[in-house]
Amino acid sequence: MKNFGYTIQRDQSIDIDQNDRRIVNYLLSLEPSFNLCLGCGSCTGTCTAGHFVDFNIRRVHTLLRRGESKQLKTEMKKCMFCGKCQLVCPRGVNLRNLIITIQRAIEQIG
Amino acid sequence: MECQLGNQKPPLFLNFTEMKKRIIIIGGGIAGMTVAGALPSNEFDIILIEKEILPGGHVAKWDRLFPSRRPAKEVLDFVQKSMAKNVVIKTGSTITTIHRDQNLFTLHLNGEEPIVGDAVVLATGFDLFDARKKEEYGYGIYNNVITSEELEQIFHEGKKLTTSEGKTPQRIGIIHCVGSRDEKVGNLYCSKVCCVTGVKQAIEIKEMLPECEIFSFYMDLRMYDRNFEELYYEAQQKWGINFIRGRLSECAENPGHSLIIKTEDTLTGHPLKMTVDMIILLVGFVPSPETKRIARMLDLQTGQDGFLLSSDEHYNDNSTSVPGVFLTGAVKGPACIVNTIADARATALQIERFLITGISE
Numbered sequence: 001m002k003n004f005g006y007t008i009q010r011d012q013s014i015d016i017d018q019n020d021r022r023i024v025n026y027l028l029s030l031e032p033s034f035n036l037c038l039g040c041g042s043c044t045g046t047c048t049a050g051h052f053v054d055f056n057i058r059r060v061h062t063l064l065r066r067g068e069s070k071q072l073k074t075e076m077k078k079c080m081f082c083g084k085c086q087l088v089c090p091r092g093v094n095l096r097n098l099i100i101t102i103q104r105a106i107e108q109i110g
Numbered sequence: 111m112e113c114q115l116g117n118q119k120p121p122l123f124l125n126f127t128e129m130k131k132r133i134i135i136i137g138g139g140i141a142g143m144t145v146a147g148a149l150p151s152n153e154f155d156i157i158l159i160e161k162e163i164l165p166g167g168h169v170a171k172w173d174r175l176f177p178s179r180r181p182a183k184e185v186l187d188f189v190q191k192s193m194a195k196n197v198v199i200k201t202g203s204t205i206t207t208i209h210r211d212q213n214l215f216t217l218h219l220n221g222e223e224p225i226v227g228d229a230v231v232l233a234t235g236f237d238l239f240d241a242r243k244k245e246e247y248g249y250g251i252y253n254n255v256i257t258s259e260e261l262e263q264i265f266h267e268g269k270k271l272t273t274s275e276g277k278t279p280q281r282i283g284i285i286h287c288v289g290s291r292d293e294k295v296g297n298l299y300c301s302k303v304c305c306v307t308g309v310k311q312a313i314e315i316k317e318m319l320p321e322c323e324i325f326s327f328y329m330d331l332r333m334y335d336r337n338f339e340e341l342y343y344e345a346q347q348k349w350g351i352n353f354i355r356g357r358l359s360e361c362a363e364n365p366g367h368s369l370i371i372k373t374e375d376t377l378t379g380h381p382l383k384m385t386v387d388m389i390i391l392l393v394g395f396v397p398s399p400e401t402k403r404i405a406r407m408l409d410l411q412t413g414q415d416g417f418l419l420s421s422d423e424h425y426n427d428n429s430t431s432v433p434g435v436f437l438t439g440a441v442k443g444p445a446c447i448v449n450t451i452a453d454a455r456a457t458a459l460q461i462e463r464f465l466i467t468g469i470s471e
């Protein structure tokens with residue numbers, strides 16, 4: 001049969017029904033200030049790592065909230081723990097602790 | 111037969127030959143002047159105390175008002191004219207102490223005879239957020255960082271907007287929520303009017319400098335009132351203002367005094383940096399230390415945001431826990447002029463009722 005180059009694409013929408021939100025619930029229990037994020041992007045705007053490599057801490061933690069944790073491990077390796085993101089957050093999200101907790105969660109899940 | 115108003119009889123002790131009751135209004139901005147104008151001046155002694163040399167408050171500094179862009183002076187003149195000739199206006203007066211004894215209030219002004227009154231209105235308004243507190247935005251450090259108040263002043267004085275080097279700016283950033291919605295500076299609340307002020311000022315810059323590119327950096331655009339959304343629409347359609355959803359993270363100066371600003375363009379999910387010739391900081395409302403001082407002397411309550419608290423946010427938004435003390439205007443938090451005038455008129459009715467019937471709520 002002629003190959004037209006079409007493949008069946010995986011659904012790209014965020015599927016809250018199917019997504020595994022255990023990580024986010026674990027994070028919220030350990031760092032409740034995560035609930036306060038209003039998605040302003042200040043953390044990403046100031047992030048040291050994000051200006052050199054393709055890394056967006058706001059996007060990573062927003063996706064995590066929706067239960068999207070694909071490539072979380074490689075993404076989180078890009079963070080340099082400088083803590084600048086936390087300094088600018090207008091909602092007082094404890095981003096350093098959040099990032100450390102995400103890393104712990106990744107270790108536990110493997 | 112006695113005339114009946116519902117179940118309430120009209121007060122029989124209403125007697126105009128008695129000594130007139132005196133109302134002391136502290137603060138001669140839009141709020142205080144509107145209260146003074148709305149009270150029947152033949153029935154009461156009305157004294158308005160203003161700390162500055164001229165009354166008018168913040169509105170006296172504004173050039174044209176959102177959303178219609180009518181001159182602020184028109185509204186100011188209207189409110190000023192509404193006050194009868196026999197309203198006593200004391201300007202340049204600072205209150206040293208104020209206290210309540212029985213049902214009378216005694217105010218001591220700097221170097222003057224004390225004033226005694228039957229009711230006190232706090233119409234002392236607000237202060238603007240001191241932008242130096244947000245050091246990462248560079249106000250007071252870089253010359254091309256100015257506030258919305260300073261921009262209004264430039265418009266008001268009919269000056270041309272230039273950079274600190276005297277050049278015509280090619281690109282300007284307008285920064286929302288400076289000192290508001292920011293727990294780092296201790297202000298969680300939204301200042302309500304800065305979004306629409308920013309849109310208004312963006313249009314006014316374009317009118318003055320058609321070649322200038324304007325970028326607004328916002329978290330949410332709060333176009334809550336009538337004709338605000340339409341102004342935003344006009345800003346996009348007619349003036350091509352760029353709106354970028356991302357809060358300013360930091361600002362630094364380039365050699366040559368242009369500025370480099372950093373944010374995230376949250377709608378594309380990418381960090382964004384750009385060079386601008388100047389930035390305008392939309393500074394928010396903060397409670398004034400003077401108001402806090404007077405509030406302490408009168409034992410008034412403040413909310414978590416530091417603004418004064420009325421007895422009931424719905425039913426008694428002008429009276430306080432202290433009978434005879436009333437609040438009006440921006441002393442209770444961010445408000446536009448329309449709301450301030452309506453609030454001040456409601457205050458006048460409440461005071462009148464209190465002085466006639468003794469009911470403060």
Ligand SMILES: Cc1cc2nc3c(=O)[nH]c(=O)nc-3n(C[C@H](O)[C@H](O)[C@H](O)COP(=O)(O)OP(=O)(O)OC[C@H]3O[C@@H](n4cnc5c(N)ncnc54)[C@H](O)[C@@H]3O)c2cc1C
Pocket residue numbers: 136137138139140141142159160161162165166167168169172174175176177203204205233234235236237238258259262303307393394398400401404438439440441445446447448450
């Ligand atoms: C940048 C900016 C632009 C704005 N533009 C608009 C607009 O276009 N349209 C609009 O509807 N609203 C606008 N506003 C809002 C508007 O300024 C307020 O609604 C208005 O000023 C509130 O009036 P007020 O009388 O309550 O307070 P204020 O204007 O703050 O007046 C308070 C007065 O009390 C006096 N006072 C303070 N303490 C004492 C004291 N201890 N003793 C004696 N006097 C005292 C002050 O000197 C002042 O005169 C703007 C606000 C900002 C920040």
Ligand code: SF4
Pocket residue numbers: 043046047048049050057078079080081082083084085086095
């Ligand atoms: S701590 Fe990590 S995420 Fe935060 S600013 Fe530094 S590099 Fe970016």
Ligand code: SF4
Pocket residue numbers: 036037038039040041042043044058085088089090091092093095
């Ligand atoms: S700075 Fe704070 S509020 Fe803003 S996106 Fe980052 S975590 Fe959320």
Ligand code: SF4
Pocket residue numbers: 286287288290291299300301302303304305306330331332392394
């Ligand atoms: S009105 Fe707009 S700019 Fe002002 S604090 Fe609220 S959201 Fe921010």
